[in-house]
Amino acid sequence: MIQLVLPDGNKKEFKAGVSLYEVAQAIGPGLAKAAVGALVDGELHDLRERVYKNCAINIITTSSPQGREILCHTTAHIMAQAVKNLFHAVKLGIGPAITDGFYYDFDLPRRLSSSDLEKISEEMRRIIADDLSIERWEKSREEAKEIMQERGEELKLELIDELDTETVTFYQQGDFIDLCRGPHLPSTSYVNPNAxxxxxxxxxxxxxxxxxxxxxRIYGTVWNKKTELDTHLERLAEIERRDHRKLIKELDLVSFNDEGGAGLAYWHPKGGRMRVLIEDYWRKLHYEGGYEIIFTPHIGRAQLWETSGHLDFYRDGMYSPMEIEGQDYYIKPMNCPFHVMIYNSRTRSYRELPLRWAELGTVYRYxxxxxLHGMLRVRGFTQDDAHIICTPEQIDEEILRVLEFSLNLLRGFGFTKFKIELSVRNPKTPEKYAGEDLMWEEAEASLVKALEAKNFSYHRMEGEAVFYGPKIDIKIEDALGRTWQCTTIQFDFNIPGRFDMMYIGEDGKEHRPYMVHRAxxxxxxxxxxLLVEHYNGAFPVWLSPLQVVVLPVSQDNSGYAQSIAQQLRAVGIRVEAxxxxxxxxxxxxxxxxxxxxPYMLVxxxxxxxxxxxxxxxxxEEDLGPCRLDQFIELITEKITRKELI
RNA sequence: GCCGGCGUAGCUCAAUGGUAGAGCAACGGUUUCGUAAACCGUAGGUCGGAGGUUCAACUCCUCUCGCCGGCUCCA
Known part of the structure; x- marks a missing residue:
């Protein structure tokens, strides 16, 4: 007999060699019915597998993330089987589960069109109806290669060569065989043909x-019930409805045009008004937060970009140079070297540090x-850039400051949910990074210290640091639950040395400052x-290009409407009669x-x-009649508090 | 950049080798209206651009520009 520990801590005895499915049955028939796999000592296994020794068991249903992964993965296999049944000369690539679904890559001489998807779906439903048992088996690498060779699955052969395991696992359903780690559902009928x-x-x-x-590649999604599928599809439809590319056109905010070139945004008056509001708010906060605002050129001599290292490491992102009086000039892809020029314009003392220099700097990147993708990915854009230049002693406080500053700024725009990521270097390849070990350790320590001082929960991303320093990224969650990276706070161990940045310390000697780059x-x-999509174009009053419209019931009331608008305009409300x-x-x-x-005054x-x-x-709420001074009070309050409406 | 799809009026979309059409918007007129579209009329297009095939091209072919879905990268 063996003893299995259930997630609730209860222990149950079974005969050695009991299958996980039998374990699920013993716990409850309902669970057995919903079960799709099991965690055995934390490792995911097929339901058919047997256990021979004491262990912790957690039966997985499709309501858990692991269960969903199994469902998605098996559905990918069913799709691959359907494609193999329908088309000749298909070679299989890979077919993993992804967030909310799956995909499978095929090498297929025939071009797939969206009308093929319906045919493939029908074939999938047939495979599901056949209730094919899904079997797992293992082979030695040689046998595995023979099998795949025989089936002409050249891509799979390549995958086997890359595996570092002794044996190779396969999954089979009917005559469909796939190289796969698994686990999978027990049978194809576990997939709901309507979901x-x-x-x-x-x-x-x-x-x-x-x-x-x-x-x-064919992308698909799968759920337990049709209603869940419908909910998911409705969410996709909502994302499409809120697409900023559609809204900026409908609301006459921003446009793009072929004549001017791809990836270059044109801000119309209403979009421009909003941009001014965003930037004014940004400037106000920066001055309050101890920043100075600077302005730098759009182009700079090649030598500058050589010194900064951009021509070595970032050339692909830069536009070709323009020649001016025999000198090459490049349009800037980043602002940093220019900020350094200001720093290096004279000798700096430790007394003036920390320096916090911000710029709404427009950069161009190839x-x-x-x-290119709407305004999310363009060729010319304005970074809300800043560089913090400080002594090593000041760095902890500066990091803490900028973290809080960023969250405060983002909250002002109505975002309340954040995810923080700490990206550090890959300890296995220290040679790939600029700067000394000690600096990396100190920098990482101060980032961690700042995060922990405020009890921010964060994910540590090993090996995700850029070559010149570790960083903290903040992702915001929007109204649809999607996350977007906005804030990045990066140490730069590269630039200060390249430009030989110095300050005179208390000891009268030259020291190298720390530099933190942040947007x-x-x-x-x-x-x-993001704002457009988050608010679905219905911006908070303070950001709305037009805050109030006065609507006369008949022509007779035009004069009155005009005078109302005039009075609102006089107190700084954006209004139109x-x-x-x-x-x-x-x-x-x-x-x-x-x-x-936001407001209609009838x-x-x-x-x-x-x-x-x-x-x-x-x-559509009707607040009824109101004296104008009362309305002004109401709207002013909403504006000051940055409320939605 | 690559693979696939798409490009017709300001917008949303019809027209499958034989004279380019609708709704909304615009403009003119009539209507003066109480919480999501009054009515009538007018005008608007080298069918993304260039070249080619054809008696004839929005339609077929080539190139090119742009857009969309991905791959890759990232703000």
């Missing part, structure tokens, strides 16, 4: 390597055409896109709704007689 959907076909390089052939919103363009002739009040309200204007005969305004919100 999966193939989403799209796309090209993907074999192993993500551009020099390798391009395969065809991005390959296929990577909080990241890029204004990108951050703006819509007195255009021939428009019904219903039309005006509908237009204002579509424009997502003025008709009643309001004009009583000297009031009827307040309607874009949420």
């Amino acid at each position: 999966f959907k193939l989403i799209s076909v796309a090209g993907a390089y074999w192993k993500g390597d551009e020099s390798r052939p391009m395969l065809q 991005e390959r055409s296929g990577t 909080l919103l990241g890029s204004i363009e990108r951050f703006y896109a 819509r007195t255009e002739r021939g428009r019904t009040i219903n039309y005006l309200i509908r237009q204002a709704q579509l424009e997502k204007i 003025v008709g005969k009643r309001e004009e007689e009583q000297g009031t305004v009827a307040v309607r919100l874009r949420t």
Whole structure:
């Protein structure tokens, strides 16, 4: 007999060699029915596997992340089987589970189109209906290679060669065999034929390597129940509806055009108004937070970029130089070297440190055409950049300061959920990084100290540091639960040495300062896109390009509407009176709704007689009649508190 | 950049080798209206651009620009 420990701490006795499925049954028939795998001492296994010794057992259902992974992975196999059944000369690539679904890469001479997806789905439903048992078996590497050779699965052969295990595991369902670590569902019928959907076909390089052939990848999603699938598809539809590329056009905020070139944003008056509001708020906070604001050029001589190392390490991201009087000048992809020029413009004393220099610096980077994506990925953008130059003794406090400063800034825009990542160097390859070991250790220590001083929970990302220093990244979570990296706070052990930055210390000697590079919103363009999607274009009052519209019920009330607008404008409210002739009040309200204007003031005969305004919100809430001074008080309060509406 | 898809009026979309069309927006007129679209009319297009095939090209071919979904990279 063996003893198994259940997650609740209870122990149960079984005969040695009991299958995990039997264990699930013994715990409860309901669990057995929902079970798709099991954790044995924390390791994920198939339900069919047997246990022979004492261990901790945790039966997994598809409601857990591991269970979902099994479901997704098996569905990927079913899809691969369907593709092999339908098309000749298919070679299998890889087919893993991913967030919310799966994909499988195929080498297939025929081009897949989205209309093929329906055919493949039908074949998948047939495979599911066949209730094929999914078997796991192991082979030696040689046998494994023979099997795959025989089946012409050249890509799989390559994968076997890369494995460092003695034996190779396979999964088989019907005549479909795949090289796979598993685990998998016990049978194809475990997949609900109504709860999966193939989403799209796309090209993907074999192993993500551009020099390798391009395969065809099919993405799909799978859930337990149709209702869950529907919820997921609805979420995708919501993401599409909120797409900033659509909203910036509809709301007349920002545009792109072919004539001007790809990846270059044009800010229209309304978008421009918002950008000014964002930047003004940013400047105010920076001055309050002890920063100075600087301005630097857009181009600089080649020598500058040689010294900084950009021409060695970042050339691919830079545009070709322009020649001016025999000298090469490059348009800047980053602001750092220019900030250093200001620092090096004279001798610096320890007394003036720390220096916190911020710039809304517009940079241009070459991005390959296929990577451009609305305002999220462009070729010209403005970074909310700053460099903190300080003594080693000051670094702990500076890091703490900038962390809090960033979170405060982001909260001002209505973001409340954050994820923090600490990226440190890969200890196995210290030679790949600039700067001395001691500096790396100190820097990492001060980053950790800052995070722990404030009890911030964070993920430690080993080997994710950039070559010139460790960093902290802050990701914000938006209204749809997606996360976006905005803030990055990076040590730079490279630049100070390259530019020979110095300060005179208390001891009268020269010392090298520490430099921290930070961008909080990241890029204004990108951050703006996030705002648009986060708020679905219905911005908080303080950010709305137009805060109030005054809507006359009839032409007779135009004059009154104008005077209301005039009074609001006088106290700094962004307002428009819509007195255009021939428009019904219903039309005006509908237009204002579509424009997502926070406040609509309806003025008709009643309001004009009583000297009031009827307040309607874009949420469709009707606040009823209100004196203008009361309304001004209300909206001013909302603006100051940065409330939504 | 690469693979696949797409590009028709300001916007959303029709028209499968034979005279380019609708709704909304714009403009003109009528209507003066109470919380999401009043009514009538007018105008608007070298069908992304260039070249080619054809008696004839929005439609087929080549190149090019841009957009979309991915690969890769990242703000």
